[in-house]
Amino acid sequence: MSTQRTLESQSITSGDYVSAEESIRTASVTDFEDALEGSHSNLPDDDGTETLQGDKTVNGDTESNTDHEPSNDSETTTEDVESGKRTIENTPLQPSRSNDEELDYHGSEEKGFFGNINDFSQIASRSRTNNLRLTRTETQGFHDELSRVITSASRKKITEEEEGAVDPSTLDWDSPDDPDNPTNWSPRKKWFSTMTVAFLCLVVSLGSSLYVCGVPDLMLEMGISQELGFAGLSLYLLGLSVGPIIAAPLSELIGRRPIYIVTLPLSMLFTMGVGLSPNIWTILVLRFFSGASASPCLAVASGSIVDVFLPNDVGLAMALFCLAPFMGPVLGPIIGGFVAENKGWKWTLWVNLMFAGALLPFVLMLPETYAPVILKKRAKSRQIKLQKPQVGLLKFLMIMLSITLVKPLQMLVVEPIVIVFSIYISFVFAILFGFFEAYPVIFRGVYRMSLGISGLTFIGIGVGLFLGTIFYLLLNARCFYKKHDDGFVGMKDKDGNPLPPTPESRLLSGKYGALALPVSLFWLAWTSRESIHWIVPVLAGVPFGFSLILIFFTVVTYFSMSYPPLSLASALAANNLARYTIAAAFPLFTVQMYDKLGIDWATSLFAFVAIGLVPVPWIFEYYGESLRKRSKFGFDAEQKEDSSMA
Structure with missing residues (x-):
């Protein structure tokens, strides 16, 4: 049987976040449990028929949804379970990938000011109706795809003892208004969960730059080189890169x-160990484990957000969450400079512990948001007998590690889009961490600022990050999701015809960021001198922060619209x-580069590289579609694989 591939909802993952990281982030890579919601969609029903999303199979005959007029109403089916009844809401029709790789949309959609979907965790499942309804959370596309992989990997037969047991993947909410469903929580509860995990990511990223402020004092106390001192930052960043591989x-x-409950206290213990370390080698080892133990939240947090918001509500929440990991490194020098100047390097770590400790009670109050875990726990409380997992723990971990480690390494080698x-x-992210060394050279060396005052110069970058986020949300509302006089929401061509959303259309924000980046770097390079007021190079940080966040949003958005859920998680x-x-490598050579080349040419070197990268959004606008069609990880490859297996 063949069917058109439905574009499912996806989320940021693995690590950023995403991060989101998650997913980021997170499409997040952090969205599975042995009970996978929706995994029965591609499995044979009890009567031997097979139900595929987008098609209906009745008595062995396939009836394509696309042959009928779309209905504005959802169909509700009631299934009997041992403990009673459960109601499943079937969203009418989903957009499908057509031959020219564009989404076919019919009708219009009512959206909020910030757009219906967070572009950086596209693409949500939609119904092809006059008033589109979004009833699936962003993580369900990942669930369905992973369920397919797990099912194909499983060869386990149901034993006689399990014949009367319920498959955890078929568990569902009692009704569309089930209060246990995180998407039905009150706005207050949703935003409590969202802001708690966002601040948690901010505290984790804050730990990277707070330490840097204490390096000068650490050098004097332990008699070490500057490079060895900054190695503590590099190892922390390496820890942030590997933690999500295990956490996901x-x-x-x-x-x-x-x-959240386990990793935050664990990272606090490692941070305390850094402050109590008697030598630099202990500090370096503990800094790595501090970053590794703190990083899981970057991979899981984006999943927590899309668990509680439907696609039409998640845009603002995800934008604020993505801003948090970037604001942490910027706030570090602003706070840490005064701390290190007055109290010494150890107090930069104690301040980090204070932030984490203040957040810990809120983390302990966090409710579980992951639907399969909630449903399974509720089923056990109702004395429902559940089948054991089809795949063993070791097999499952191998599958997940292939998604979070093996496949990402492969994509970094063979996939042009990802590369x-x-x-x-x-490169842009690494420059931010390189500025932790460059800014003191500029503002303490040229303008003779104290350690604390020089940290305030990062405010310019912070302002740029906020402006970039606002600009991105406005671009969504005024361009990508503009509401026209005829009620249609979306993009139209000059003749007034609706334009389907494509990954290339979302490169617009990246173009602005690509142009702003070299401008900010040349600005900083040639205004950092005594004859020019210090506010001028400080203001150069505004377009840098603006470009950083816009390029990040663009990259994650393009990935999200180019790959199916599992490949997206790997990308x-x-x-x-x-x-x-x-980013871990840049702090190790930035000071030497500025010493050898000078402030003007060292910063200009970054600017010249940025100029070389300016054409990237335009190149992908022209060649992106052909690259996606040739990709062995994209929707085309997945559709071919499904066709060959049909």
Whole structure:
């Protein structure tokens, strides 16, 4: 049987986040448990028929949904379960990938000011109706795809003891208004969960730059070189890159909440160990484990957000969440400079512990948001007998590690889209961490600022990050999701015809970021001198922060619209791994580069590289579609694989 591939909802993952990281982030890679919601969609029904999303099979005959007029109403079916009844809401029709790789949409859609879908966790499942209804969370596309992989890997037969047991993947909510469903929580509860995990990511990223402020004092106390002192930052960043590889599979088994509750106190213990260390070698080892133990939240947090918001509500929440991991490194020098100047390097770590400790009670109050875990726990409380997992723990972890580690490494080698965009965002991200060394050279060396005052110069970058986020949301509302006079919401061509959303259409924000980046770097390079007021190079940070966040949003959006859920999780994991690994290297040579080349030419060197990367959005606008069609990880490849298996 053949059917058109439905574009499912996806999320940021693995690590950023995403991160989101998650997914980021997170499409997140953090969205599975042995009970997979929707996994029965591609499995034979009890009567031997097979139900595929987008088609209906009745008595062995396939009836394609696309042959009928779309209905505005959802169909509701009631199934008997041992404990009673459960109601499943079937969203009418989904957009399907057509031959020219564009989404076919019919009708219009009512959206909020910030757009119906967070572009950086596209693409949500939609119904092809006059008033589109979005009833699936962003993580369900990942669930369905992973369920297919797990099912194909399983060869386990149901034993006689399990014949009367319920498959955990078929568990569903009692009704569309089930209060246990995270999407039905009150706005207050949703935003409490969202802001808690966002601040958690901010505290984790804050730990990277707070330490840097204490390096000068650490050098004097322990008699070490500057490079060795900054190695503590590099090892922390390496820890942030590897943590999500382990956290993602665990979150699929035990849910989101245990990850937060365990990893935050663990990272606090390692941070305390750094402050109590008697030598630099102990500091370096503990800094790595501090980053590795803190990083799981970057992979899981984006999943927590899309668990509670439907696609039409998630845009603003995800934008604020993505801003948090970037604001942490910027706030570090602003706070840490005064702390290190007045109290010494150890107090930068104690302040980090204070932030984490203040957040800990809110983390402990976090509710579980992952639907399969909630449903399974509720089923057990109702004395429903559940089948054992079809795949053993070891097999499951192997599958997840292939998604979060093996496949990302492969994509970084053979996939042009992932290679180029990962290099691009990694370069910009690495410059941010290089500024931790460059800014003191400029503002303490040239303008004779104190350690504390020089940290305030990062405010310019922070302002740019906020402006970039606002600009992106406005671009969504005024361009990508503009509401026209005829009620249609979306993009139209000059003749007034609706334009289907494509990955290339979302490169617009990246073009602005690509142009702003070299401008900011040349601005900083040639205004950092005593004859020019210090506010001028400080203001150069505004377009830098603006470009950083816009390029990040663009990269994640393009990935999200180019790959199916499992490949998306791997692409975001590859991006996260490359971003933190490259960023870890920059602090080790930035000071030497500025000493040898001078402030003007060292910063100009970054600017020249940025100029070389400016054409990237335009190149992908022209060649992106052909690259996606040739990709062995994209929708075309997946459709061919499904056709060959049909």
